[in-house]
Amino acid sequence: MGRGGGGGSSHSSSHHSRSHSHSGGSSRSSGSSYRSSGSSSYSHHSSRSSSYRSGSSGSGYSGGGGGYSGRSGGYSGRSGGCLGGCSAYMIIPILVFAGMLYAFLEDTDIGTFFDVQRSTIQREALPASKCDPINEWYKDDWGDWIDESGEETSLENGLKHFYETTGVQPYLWIMGEEGGDYMSEGSVEELSEATYKEMFGDDEGHVLIIFREYPNASSNYICTVTPGYDAETQVIDDEAKEIILDFIDYYYTDSELNEGQFFARAFTSSADRIMIKQIPLSVLYTIIVSVIVLVIGLIIVVSIIRKRKVAVAKQKAAQAKAEADKKKAEANKKKIEFDQQKYNDQLETQFVAVSCPNCGSTGNRIRKATVGYCQYCGTAMRVDQEGNVKIISGDSQEST
Numbered sequence: 001m002g003r004g005g006g007g008g009s010s011h012s013s014s015h016h017s018r019s020h021s022h023s024g025g026s027s028r029s030s031g032s033s034y035r036s037s038g039s040s041s042y043s044h045h046s047s048r049s050s051s052y053r054s055g056s057s058g059s060g061y062s063g064g065g066g067g068y069s070g071r072s073g074g075y076s077g078r079s080g081g082c083l084g085g086c087s088a089y090m091i092i093p094i095l096v097f098a099g100m101l102y103a104f105l106e107d108t109d110i111g112t113f114f115d116v117q118r119s120t121i122q123r124e125a126l127p128a129s130k131c132d133p134i135n136e137w138y139k140d141d142w143g144d145w146i147d148e149s150g151e152e153t154s155l156e157n158g159l160k161h162f163y164e165t166t167g168v169q170p171y172l173w174i175m176g177e178e179g180g181d182y183m184s185e186g187s188v189e190e191l192s193e194a195t196y197k198e199m200f201g202d203d204e205g206h207v208l209i210i211f212r213e214y215p216n217a218s219s220n221y222i223c224t225v226t227p228g229y230d231a232e233t234q235v236i237d238d239e240a241k242e243i244i245l246d247f248i249d250y251y252y253t254d255s256e257l258n259e260g261q262f263f264a265r266a267f268t269s270s271a272d273r274i275m276i277k278q279i280p281l282s283v284l285y286t287i288i289v290s291v292i293v294l295v296i297g298l299i300i301v302v303s304i305i306r307k308r309k310v311a312v313a314k315q316k317a318a319q320a321k322a323e324a325d326k327k328k329a330e331a332n333k334k335k336i337e338f339d340q341q342k343y344n345d346q347l348e349t350q351f352v353a354v355s356c357p358n359c360g361s362t363g364n365r366i367r368k369a370t371v372g373y374c375q376y377c378g379t380a381m382r383v384d385q386e387g388n389v390k391i392i393s394g395d396s397q398e399s400t
Helices: 088-103 111-115 151-166 177-181 185-200 229-234 238-252 259-274 281-348
Strands: 018-023 051-055 138-140 169-174 206-213 219-227 351-354 364-367 370-373 380-383 389-392
Touching: 111 238, 138 151, 151 169, 151 259, 169 259, 185 206, 185 219, 219 229, 219 238, 238 259, 351 380, 364 380
Parallel strands: 018 051, 138 169, 169 206
Antiparallel strands: 018 219, 051 219, 206 219, 351 364, 364 370, 370 380, 380 389
């Protein structure tokens, strides 16, 4: 059977591998491996290419017999935010952004959302007929990488989870001193090609991962992912390789994980992500931006409506005040009129009808305790408080 072939056909195509390296420097004894943080570089190759990566991640090992002192790494931070710089109207969109980010985040660790390649392809597990499993899962050339109690079980459980989930059986080779002979991407890819062929022959349903830390070189570690033809064309494509390498990068810096747990978590998480289709970041960002724009628009509309309501309320209050003032003025006017009328009524009671003693006319009205004159004959008359009338003579003598 040919390379990745089925039936009687054969494939002369090679594996396509991808690698990654890290650069930096901190040490590990008993095997002289070391770790530190740095940046990663990617390359794509066409000849039986393994996925290759080298670099560092900011952590260290120490102690004889493979004692682990902890990975201190972590990525060096993305800065940003609008503390004090955003207007109040941006608070809600920012909260919406965070909510949307959390809602679409399939991972439990938000760090992997930014640091690990997203899976944008719907994949089906490789059929069992395309992969003839072997009983070995890993090789530790150092002899002390996977040495603590439970590490081997953790590692194999992670590798088995990858196989059960993807249908592709992984094999992890933790290289020892001989890894120093493979410093370039090309040399590692040639090694991956030869090793895959030696281990699996024409079985193209496996994936070989080579991992090597360097104690005395510019690269801290190098990692290569090389799938077989069937594994690559159906499951472990370029995007899936990036996912594997990114998760190895990510958990490499987790100081709470020992070596077995570190690799186990990387393979378990890789398998789970590879086999689901996630929303591409570009689409997710578009949705988030659209929601933010919508929220800002709603805030503006709500603000306009609120200002309109306030203006209407002020207008109604002014109208109500004007009406109240008008009613108060009318009430004051009525009170004045009432008081005037009351005064006139009281005044009216002070006048009495007087018959002129001189001419006998009855149409005269004179106020009590005052002197009045007959409107017909001009006779002067005094009216006392009891209403009695006396005629005032020319020599100021009064007569009744």
